Amino acid sequence: MAMTTPRKIQPDQQAWFHYRAGELHVEGLCLTDIAREVPTPFYCYSAEAMRWAYSILSDALSPIGVSICFAVKANSNIAVLRLLSELGCGMDIVSGGELERALAAGAPSSRIIFxxxxxxxxxxxxxxxxxxxxxxxxxxxxxxxxxxxxxxxxxxxxxxxxxxxxxxxxxxxxxxxxxxxxxxxxxxxxxxxxxxxxxxxxxxxxxxxxxxxxxxxxxxxxxxxxxxxxxxxxxxxxxxxxxxxxxxxxxxxxxxxxxxxxxxxxxxxxxxxxxxxxxxxxxxxxxGRWLVGRAGLLVTELLYLKDGQDGYVAIVDAGMNDLMRPALYDAKHPVLPFHQAKGAAASPRYRIVGPICESSDDFGAYEGLGELKAGDLLAFDCAGAYGASMASTYNSRDLVAEVLVDGDHFRTIRRRQNIREVLELEDTGNWQNGPAPAKKAAG
Known part of the structure; x- marks a missing residue:
């Protein structure tokens, strides 16, 4: 599996993700502070990143009379849909459920394409x-x-x-x-x-x-x-x-x-x-991806390190049920350590894997992350599209939470769904008799 080094964050180009005093920030907030309030794994989105992406595309296309509809399947959280709708974006849906989400977010039905x-x-x-x-x-x-x-x-x-x-x-x-x-x-x-x-x-x-x-x-x-x-x-x-x-x-x-x-x-x-x-x-x-892909991180905690063939195997608490793209599309998401790596060129090689009981629960091999230890927090970058919207409860894991940052404030926009809530959906039906057999015609 090919190795990936961390993306170099350019604060002047993408001010929504940056290191300040060696700590990873989203807009005006330190991610470590958010992680103290929201258990990992969780998705964290930058509102300003979405506004930036919409403005770049709109500024380029509006002079030639092009309207924009967001592909809801990329990220169907109603807070995200509401933010985009308030910017003037329409919605492109692919199911009745997505129609309900778009309407719940306040999108005008006249700007929805099915x-x-x-x-x-x-x-x-x-x-x-x-x-x-x-x-x-x-x-x-x-x-x-x-x-x-x-x-x-x-x-x-x-x-x-x-x-x-x-x-x-x-x-x-x-x-x-x-x-x-x-x-x-x-x-x-x-x-x-x-x-x-x-x-x-x-x-x-x-x-x-x-x-x-x-x-x-x-x-x-x-x-x-x-x-x-x-x-x-x-x-x-x-x-x-x-x-x-x-x-x-x-x-x-x-x-x-x-x-x-x-x-x-x-x-x-x-x-x-x-x-x-x-x-x-x-x-x-x-x-879809253009508007929200770069706006999202998947935050995860490193649970265990063990010796690998060439470096370490780093087992994190986010799995393929939380971020399916690497398993499904062989995607490689850049990884950002919460603490800015020093002397990254000489740091170990880490193969980052999740806890799911599948060999495909493997996010890839990475260098340049610095020296990692159990308890460290990491963020999978470019995870705002086809991340949370494709997440599942496979292995009976909690459905991942989502957080939105806007300036120096954040709020949970989807709380974690735990196993107790999932169990309430099951074993609720009563036994029923099958249909009566058809009567045989006379004669």
Whole structure:
């Protein structure tokens, strides 16, 4: 497993995470002080980091008329959603539960987009009753179901067709969503006929197209390819007399990670402008990781050290149930020691692992952390996206807590769910008889 050194924090660039007098701080607070009040492991987010990320993206895209909807699956805590909504951000949801979270956070239903390949009839009905902005449709079969539900409610469903443009996002295979064999979207060659048929149905208000090529995209060239394909498709549909007023460009913008500086947002905005900016469409993007990824840390305590093959095995109290990305995507999260390392170049090598009874509960090998001992606190960096939202209670562990820092204040925005609360959900049903057997027909 490749070794990773700690990310060098640049206070002038990312003032929300910095060392002061050798102690790791989030904005104006020392993380050690927070850890005295909140047992580890826990997620800690910087409100200012989210505001910064939104402003950078908004400043680049608003001059070309692009709206932003946050991909709720990246971090579904309602305090995070409320913060982004108050900045003017819409919401991109993929389930009925995420719709409830967005509404609970105060997001206007008119700024909510419903994506996802497996929407149920109940979810579709609730979305229509709520009056969301649009439903992104991912198959011909889904069009039929949406039309049926809309007809039963006496409503007209506003939809966009999600296109699969067969573009490789050059990212991890498990977060690539627009290649030919992907489960997502409708093949681009099938769109014209399907779009025309849907537009002719009285239950449907077909407003445009959507596309999403993947997540944590670092090379911007696949965006150019995909957006250019969408521009060609819009032009072709309009040539057939069909209206295409909206274009949803999806998300996927990668973030700086370790020594990787991440994509240039100005270049991304230029690609949008050059490919689809002159179509006259209402443009939307749906970033998740970009808005919250760098805003979060997973704080953990080092429980035990033992000799390893090359250095030490450091066993921490955070596991793959708390941060699934390393096990699921082979992700390597930078690690920040709470006490700034001195003489880090000569410090030992640590393989950091969690307590879960799985060999995949392994966060990777690290150097440059200084001399560590049991009881030390560490923080996994760039953990604000797909961290807490993917956490579970596997091994019957507590569901991890979340904390939000804003300036020199913090508050718990999700308390730890312990085993007693989980047990209350179980063994509550009474035995029931099965259905009576059908009567055999006479004769």
């Amino acid at each position: 994506s996802g390949v497996g929407k149920t009839r109940a979810e579709i009905a609730h979305a229509l009753e709520t009056g969301i902005h649009q439903i992104n449709v991912e198959s011909a079969a889904e069009i039929e179901v949406i039309a049926e539900v809309a007809r039963s409610l006496g409503r007209r469903a506003t939809i966009a067709l999600r296109v699969n443009p067969d573009v490789d996002a050059k990212t991890h295979a498990k977060i690539t969503t627009a290649t030919k064999d992907s489960k997502f979207g409708i093949a681009i060659d099938d769109i014209p006929e399907l779009y025309a048929k849907a537009a002719a149905r009285p239950e449907l208000d077909v407003q445009g197209l959507a596309v999403h090529i993947g997540s944590q995209v670092q090379d911007l060239s696949p965006f150019r390819h995909a957006f250019a394909s969408m521009a060609g498709l819009v032009t072709a549909l309009r040539a057939k007399g069909l209206e295409v007023p909206r274009l949803d460009l999806g998300g996927g913008i990668g973030i700086a990670f370790g020594d990787n500086p991440g994509p240039d947002i100005a270049e991304y905005a230029s690609i949008v402008a050059e490919t689809v900016g002159d179509l006259g469409c209402q443009l939307t993007v749906e970033p």
